[in-house]
Amino acid sequence: MSHSSRSPGTLPVLLALLSAILCATTLVSTSHPASAAAAPAAGRSIVTIRGFSFEPRVLTVASGTTVLWINEDDDVHTIKSKDGPAMFQSPALDSGGKYGFTFDHPGTYHYICSVHPYMHGEIVVR
Amino acid sequence: MSKVVGSSGAGRRQAVKCLLWGGAGVLWSFAGGVPRPLRLGAEAQAGEIRGFTFGQISDSHIGFKAGVHPSAEDTLQEAVARMAAVEPEFVIHTGDVSHLATAEQFASAAQLMQGVKREVFYVPGEHDTIGDDGKLFFERFGRGRGGSELRNPGALAQGSGGWYSFDAHGVHFVGLINVLNLTSTGLGTIGAPQLKWLQKDLASRGVSTPIVLFAHMPLWSIYPQWGWGTQDAAPVLAAVRRFGSVTILNGHIHQVIQKVEGNVTYHTAYSTAFPQPAPGVGPGPGPLKVPADKLRMLLGIRRVEVVSDRAMLTDATLAS
Numbered sequence: 046m047s048h049s050s051r052s053p054g055t056l057p058v059l060l061a062l063l064s065a066i067l068c069a070t071t072l073v074s075t076s077h078p079a080s081a082a083a084a085p086a087a088g089r090s091i092v093t094i095r096g097f098s099f100e101p102r103v104l105t106v107a108s109g110t111t112v113l114w115i116n117e118d119d120d121v122h123t124i125k126s127k128d129g130p131a132m133f134q135s136p137a138l139d140s141g142g143k144y145g146f147t148f149d150h151p152g153t154y155h156y157i158c159s160v161h162p163y164m165h166g167e168i169v170v171r
Numbered sequence: 172m173s174k175v176v177g178s179s180g181a182g183r184r185q186a187v188k189c190l191l192w193g194g195a196g197v198l199w200s201f202a203g204g205v206p207r208p209l210r211l212g213a214e215a216q217a218g219e220i221r222g223f224t225f226g227q228i229s230d231s232h233i234g235f236k237a238g239v240h241p242s243a244e245d246t247l248q249e250a251v252a253r254m255a256a257v258e259p260e261f262v263i264h265t266g267d268v269s270h271l272a273t274a275e276q277f278a279s280a281a282q283l284m285q286g287v288k289r290e291v292f293y294v295p296g297e298h299d300t301i302g303d304d305g306k307l308f309f310e311r312f313g314r315g316r317g318g319s320e321l322r323n324p325g326a327l328a329q330g331s332g333g334w335y336s337f338d339a340h341g342v343h344f345v346g347l348i349n350v351l352n353l354t355s356t357g358l359g360t361i362g363a364p365q366l367k368w369l370q371k372d373l374a375s376r377g378v379s380t381p382i383v384l385f386a387h388m389p390l391w392s393i394y395p396q397w398g399w400g401t402q403d404a405a406p407v408l409a410a411v412r413r414f415g416s417v418t419i420l421n422g423h424i425h426q427v428i429q430k431v432e433g434n435v436t437y438h439t440a441y442s443t444a445f446p447q448p449a450p451g452v453g454p455g456p457g458p459l460k461v462p463a464d465k466l467r468m469l470l471g472i473r474r475v476e477v478v479s480d481r482a483m484l485t486d487a488t489l490a491s
Binding site (some may be wrong): 097157160 | 179234237270271272297298301302351354355356396397398415454455456457460
């Protein structure tokens, strides 16, 4: 069945339903930020270093979050900030090595691995 | 040459010399059937080049271990024993001495390297400079930064950033540093101060002086996406192009790849610790996983024999 054969009243009804759902979502995310998928939560987030890349490459977190990087590669990597509201640099992370940094200031932080500077990552703090 | 005729022995020798004029400005003569070079003009007074052998060890990555892989200490020890058997005049280590640039790893590497029983000339790899821009490395292995001194310090020319040069049997050796200030794509950098020093260092050398440049990262573009190259290698090449014989020795990529460009030959070297994938194969230049019985076929050392102004390289694996 094509859209053109639908009864005239269908579209407004669908739009109304969609609006209601969006409103509900907005309300929920306002009152309970932690429960909404799109909104960042303070606490702890993990970036995995695997196959010479940061996963996820872009991570969005709430202010106050500690981001923990875990090196799952066999090679050495580091975490070194390129720009952003605060600077950070890990020591050399051997295979299995971990490094944590707490992001207290909102903004966008770009970082690289100083041993392999073509590895780029980003932390967005809201 | 047609004028050099006659039945005297001297005349015939002269003819042979003329016929064998080399492009590199080296004149060959024959003594007891063995070709040996004579230096020309002013160069001859500086002393002729006689054959000698030096060794190259690279990427020992002391501290590296992964799974069932033998420790990098064990494989360096094997490499050192093989190098000692070569009995080179001296050894160069082209960097990534350590895996994580710790004092303990440097101390362990230095102790193991004593097994070659020869002087060792080091340049740092990017693993040796993690976190402190090479402070610990230069303290132990540096030349002119408070590190070890050459047995004949008068022969050593030092640059402010830890690079240096020295002469051995008429061959000019230059140790360059290209692992600090990596580009955003991971390429090595020589930098303006070092380049200026290099140009000055080479300025007084005659074109017939054989040149050996060594640095950790390749001085030509092998796979720039993995940082396998040096962004400002072109002016380095320009500085050495006028010489008749230039040998460039690098490490970093844990495999032997060679290239010839006019009088310049480029050679990367085996690691003594672990192999890496062929350029661009796989997600990144991490340690290549190979069966235990294949590993030593992919690790090795290099022997360089200098005969006349030519460097002849022999790469020997730890399985050979």
